[in-house]
Amino acid sequence: MEDSLTSLYWLQEFSILNDSGRQQVISTSQHQSKHFEQQLGVEAPASPLAGDFASIGMPLTPGKPRATAVPALCTLPSLVAHGHCPDEVDYKTNPHIKPLYSYATLICMAIQASKKSKVTLSCIYQWITDNFCYFCHADPNWQNSIRHNLSLNKCFIKVPRQKDEPGKGGFWKIDPEYAEHLLTGAYKKRRMPPVQINPTFKNQLRMISQPVMPAPADVMGFLHVDPESQQLLEEFEEVTGLDQNWDPHLAETNSSDCCSAVKGSKRKQPNDHWAGSAQALCRSSSPLLTMEEPKVLGSLMGNFDWDALLNSALNDDLSLNECGPVSPIPQNRNLMVHGIHVNSLEASVHSTESNVLIKTQKDRDVELDKETFLETEFLQCPWTEEETGNHPDFLSMSTVNINQLFDLGGSLSDVIDSKI
DNA sequence: GACTGTTTAGTCTCAT
DNA sequence: ATGAGACTAAACAGTC
Numbered sequence: 274m275e276d277s278l279t280s281l282y283w284l285q286e287f288s289i290l291n292d293s294g295r296q297q298v299i300s301t302s303q304h305q306s307k308h309f310e311q312q313l314g315v316e317a318p319a320s321p322l323a324g325d326f327a328s329i330g331m332p333l334t335p336g337k338p339r340a341t342a343v344p345a346l347c348t349l350p351s352l353v354a355h356g357h358c359p360d361e362v363d364y365k366t367n368p369h370i371k372p373l374y375s376y377a378t379l380i381c382m383a384i385q386a387s388k389k390s391k392v393t394l395s396c397i398y399q400w401i402t403d404n405f406c407y408f409c410h411a412d413p414n415w416q417n418s419i420r421h422n423l424s425l426n427k428c429f430i431k432v433p434r435q436k437d438e439p440g441k442g443g444f445w446k447i448d449p450e451y452a453e454h455l456l457t458g459a460y461k462k463r464r465m466p467p468v469q470i471n472p473t474f475k476n477q478l479r480m481i482s483q484p485v486m487p488a489p490a491d492v493m494g495f496l497h498v499d500p501e502s503q504q505l506l507e508e509f510e511e512v513t514g515l516d517q518n519w520d521p522h523l524a525e526t527n528s529s530d531c532c533s534a535v536k537g538s539k540r541k542q543p544n545d546h547w548a549g550s551a552q553a554l555c556r557s558s559s560p561l562l563t564m565e566e567p568k569v570l571g572s573l574m575g576n577f578d579w580d581a582l583l584n585s586a587l588n589d590d591l592s593l594n595e596c597g598p599v600s601p602i603p604q605n606r607n608l609m610v611h612g613i614h615v616n617s618l619e620a621s622v623h624s625t626e627s628n629v630l631i632k633t634q635k636d637r638d639v640e641l642d643k644e645t646f647l648e649t650e651f652l653q654c655p656w657t658e659e660e661t662g663n664h665p666d667f668l669s670m671s672t673v674n675i676n677q678l679f680d681l682g683g684s685l686s687d688v689i690d691s692k693i
Numbered sequence: 694g695a696c697t698g699t700t701t702a703g704t705c706t707c708a709t
Numbered sequence: 710a711t712g713a714g715a716c717t718a719a720a721c722a723g724t725c
Contacts (some may be wrong), residue, residue, distance in 0.1 A: 375715065394697065418716065424699055431698080441725050442697045699723075704717080709710100 368406040376415075376422040379405070380429060384447055391432045391444035394420065 364372050372379065383400035384392050392400075402409045419475055421447055423429045432444040 377715085414717070414719095417718075420698060421700090421717085422715090439725090441695090695725085698722085700721080701719085702717100703719105704715100705714100706715085708713080 330568045364405045364407065365403075366406050368410045371411070372405050375429070376418050377426050380422060380445070381447060382417060384445065391446040392441050393440070393444055394423070397423075397445065401428075 282459045364370065373384070379401050380397055382404075383397040386400055386404075387396055397419060401419070402610050408415055423431070429445055430448040432446055434440060
């Protein structure tokens with residue numbers, strides 16, 4: 274359990290994405306999120322809903338799961354990779370679907386959402402049951418797993434209750450010191466498997482990229498692909514061998530499992546990797562991605578040095594420049610910053626106002642899947658929020674403000690706008 | 694007694 | 710094949 278933080282892959286989604294395969298989707302959605310809300314009369318999704326933006330790698334603000342299910346991509350037939358997707362699957366109201374988030378992820382979500390730097394075990398329970406209906410009806414043994422995770426996972430530290438504080442048990446928080454271990458390089462993480470994208474989805478992107486949709490098409494703005502993005506998609510396919518990776522047989526044989534209830538099955542079925550991935554795509558919408566989601570999206574987002582990101586997030590005084598060779602970026606690669614496509618050269622912008630620091634390194638020989646990192650306001654909050662009270666709490670927000678989520682400061686925003 | 698926290702053991706999946 | 714990570718289950722002790 275030395276490096277059990279690997280369960281926190283979901284945080285990766287908040288930060289940098291390097292692959293052009295996603296940039297058009299994300300950048301457009303960011304740009305048009307408000308339009309989307311206006312047209313559909315819904316709020317942007319902030320909860321771990323299934324089959325929404327995250328299904329195609331849409332990074333969302335960390336937020337409390339909400340009951341308002343947004344059809345999002347599932348409104349388009351066969352759009353989501355790996356088969357079909359339910360019209361609406363909502364973790365908050367659907368008691369049959371077990372969240373694919375690891376317990377560690379759930380705990381982190383609960384702590385982050387608490388607006389406090391430390392929370393009690395019961396608060397964690399409460400948040401999980403409040404936001405994941407599955408656990409309301411599930412065997413209470415999941416609480417044992419939560420406790421087990423808290424005790425065993427090094428990224429969680431217990432804060433003993435003061436003597437004069439009434440109540441039972443201590444408090445729990447995420448360990449900022451854990452970042453120190455990440456810097457050592459001993460931290461291991463699982464490699465993301467090759468991405469598999471439904472060719473139907475790819476074709477949809479192609480179709481959407483054509484100017485066949487009138488202005489209201491921007492309601493689904495994240496599906497609008499401009500010519501430049503289309504080219505990037507082509508390049509992406511060349512790199513990933515997208516078509517080769519797609520196995521229609523697997524998709525067909527597992528699509529029926531996409532949204533099947535998992536309640537009652539104590540063990541994952543063997544060879545359910547694909548089904549799990551499909552479930553992740555279909556169900557999960559949170560920015561807090563599951564372990565399965567990166568498997569599907571891995572090639573899209575790349576594997577960057579998550580260690581350094583977390584470390585930088587947990588240590589305000591830690592300069593990313595000091596992180597060593599953790600996030601090399603080929604200079605000719607494009608970056609994703611908060612889901613926004615940024616040229617790598619432009620990405621060298623350092624916005625102190627927004628606490629976003631993007632650093633590129635000149636080492637071109639490193640693996641492409643070790644990309645970059647940055648500090649996010651969200652990641653900086655957990656430890657200081659209680660003291661300062663000035664930082665926005667993304668997790669507690671009931672409504673996603675994608676513009677806020679993607680706020681990179683004026684200078685970078687200008688760059689992004691020009692890109693969009 | 695219920696809750697909290699720790700520890701151990703076993704299973705499964707996935708990366709190497 | 711092997712090790713790591715995640716999960717589940719259980720036992721146990723301490724606290725309220």
